[in-house]
Amino acid sequence: MRTEVAIVGAGPAGLLLSHLLGLAGIESVVVETRSQAHVAARIRAGILEHGSVEVLTDAGLGARLRAEGHRHRGIYLQWPHERHHLDFVALTGRGVWVYGQTELQKDLVAARTAPVFYEVAGTRLHELTSDRPYLTWTAPDGTAQRLDAEVVAGCDGSFGPSRAAVPAGERRTFERTYPYSWLGILAGVAPSTDELIYAWHPNGFALHSMRTPAVSRLYLQVPAGTDPSDWPDERVWSELALRLGDGERGWRLTPGPITDKSVLPMRSLVQAPMRYGRLFLAGDAAHIVPPTGAKGLNLAVADAALLARALTAALRERRWDLADAYSRTALRRAWRSTHFSWWMTTMLHATGDPFDAELQLSQLRWVTSSRAGATGLAENYAGLPLAP
Numbered sequence: 600m601r602t603e604v605a606i607v608g609a610g611p612a613g614l615l616l617s618h619l620l621g622l623a624g625i626e627s628v629v630v631e632t633r634s635q636a637h638v639a640a641r642i643r644a645g646i647l648e649h650g651s652v653e654v655l656t657d658a659g660l661g662a663r664l665r666a667e668g669h670r671h672r673g674i675y676l677q678w679p680h681e682r683h684h685l686d687f688v689a690l691t692g693r694g695v696w697v698y699g700q701t702e703l704q705k706d707l708v709a710a711r712t713a714p715v716f717y718e719v720a721g722t723r724l725h726e727l728t729s730d731r732p733y734l735t736w737t738a739p740d741g742t743a744q745r746l747d748a749e750v751v752a753g754c755d756g757s758f759g760p761s762r763a764a765v766p767a768g769e770r771r772t773f774e775r776t777y778p779y780s781w782l783g784i785l786a787g788v789a790p791s792t793d794e795l796i797y798a799w800h801p802n803g804f805a806l807h808s809m810r811t812p813a814v815s816r817l818y819l820q821v822p823a824g825t826d827p828s829d830w831p832d833e834r835v836w837s838e839l840a841l842r843l844g845d846g847e848r849g850w851r852l853t854p855g856p857i858t859d860k861s862v863l864p865m866r867s868l869v870q871a872p873m874r875y876g877r878l879f880l881a882g883d884a885a886h887i888v889p890p891t892g893a894k895g896l897n898l899a900v901a902d903a904a905l906l907a908r909a910l911t912a913a914l915r916e917r918r919w920d921l922a923d924a925y926s927r928t929a930l931r932r933a934w935r936s937t938h939f940s941w942w943m944t945t946m947l948h949a950t951g952d953p954f955d956a957e958l959q960l961s962q963l964r965w966v967t968s969s970r971a972g973a974t975g976l977a978e979n980y981a982g983l984p985l986a987p
């Protein structure tokens with residue numbers, strides 16, 4: 600088989616890249632280790648930056664998002680006895696949209712025109728420094744497959760083969776692990792808030808997010824390595840009630856049936872450069888952010904948009920300048936989001952050290968009382984331009 604762009608991974612980065620290339624008349628083929636049902640069911644973030652919504656709308660993928668998603672003006676930041684609203688629209692002119700990654704994934708699958716091969720095994724990347732790179736894999740029926748291409752896009756997350764296909768001497772990895780995780784729940788109950796609540800608490804961080812008017816998404820900071828079975832539903836709700844301030848100033852947290860419960864490890868990772876010969880990395884294959892601030896999906900959308908532009912110039916006009924600049928441009932944005940998600944994480948998570956706690960409270964007071972502080976958070980949260 601032959602195509603112009605061989606894409607490894609059918610998550611949001613891979614499918615959006617394939618869609619954007621298709622709009623420019625460029626052929627692609629996507630291979631994916633998991634089943635279509637598995638990829639569709641993965642529960643991930645639910646917040647889209649202003650710029651991500653623009654990319655999706657310009658690509659004809661905005662209809663359901665705008666009809667069923669919810670635009671938020673900002674967020675609440677709180678600590679015991681205080682809750683403050685930050686209005687991103689008033690501060691920066693940009694808001695955010697609540698729309699689950701699962702929904703975006705459905706829209707991408709519905710819109711796809713390129714072939715996608717699911718449940719492939721043993722994907723390998725070959726001849727990446729030549730102008731004839733290719734992929735090999737084993738199909739579900741056991742037959743060996745080969746896909747020749749002009750370019751390979753590695754959109755296969757942090758555990759896929761693309762990142763590791765860059766020789767060790769040609770890449771640098773920057774990494775930070777955090778000593779805590781998030782216990783995340785999905786609950787069949789109307790959100791108890793109109794916009795997201797980020798809560799600092801001496802017991803640990805809590806976040807009240809949402810997916811739809813009938814589905815809430817909430818998180819609790821827990822020690823790394825926590826077993827979800829240590830957290831029966833009643834314990835989850837009582838700890839959420841405590842950390843989110845149930846009963847304060849008349850605010851109530853309404854519990855409901857928990858439909859999903861899982862523990863998310865937290866780490867930051869950047870692999871640089873994001874290009875090796877004819878291989879270009881996008882999304883989690885190049886960078887992982889901790890979930891605080893919901894940057895992961897937005898970085899994947901930005902990478903796909905930048906890479907589609909670069910590959911369109913390269914393959915249609917034989918202009919490689921944007922492809923040559925891709926890694927630098929994408930990394931600059933990735934590092935901004937890496938810093939922001941590290942900063943939000945560090946400001947909001949309990950470490951057990953009283954000195955840290957006082958610094959965090961001081962920072963929270965500054966961010967919520969200074970227009971400059973609030974604007975800094977808002978600019979980063981609602982999103983920077985595609986190529987800052």
Ligand code: DHB
Binds near residue numbers: 889
């Ligand atoms: C969600 C996750 C986040 O990390 C965040 O900062 C906001 C929302 C979510 O899953 O809804």
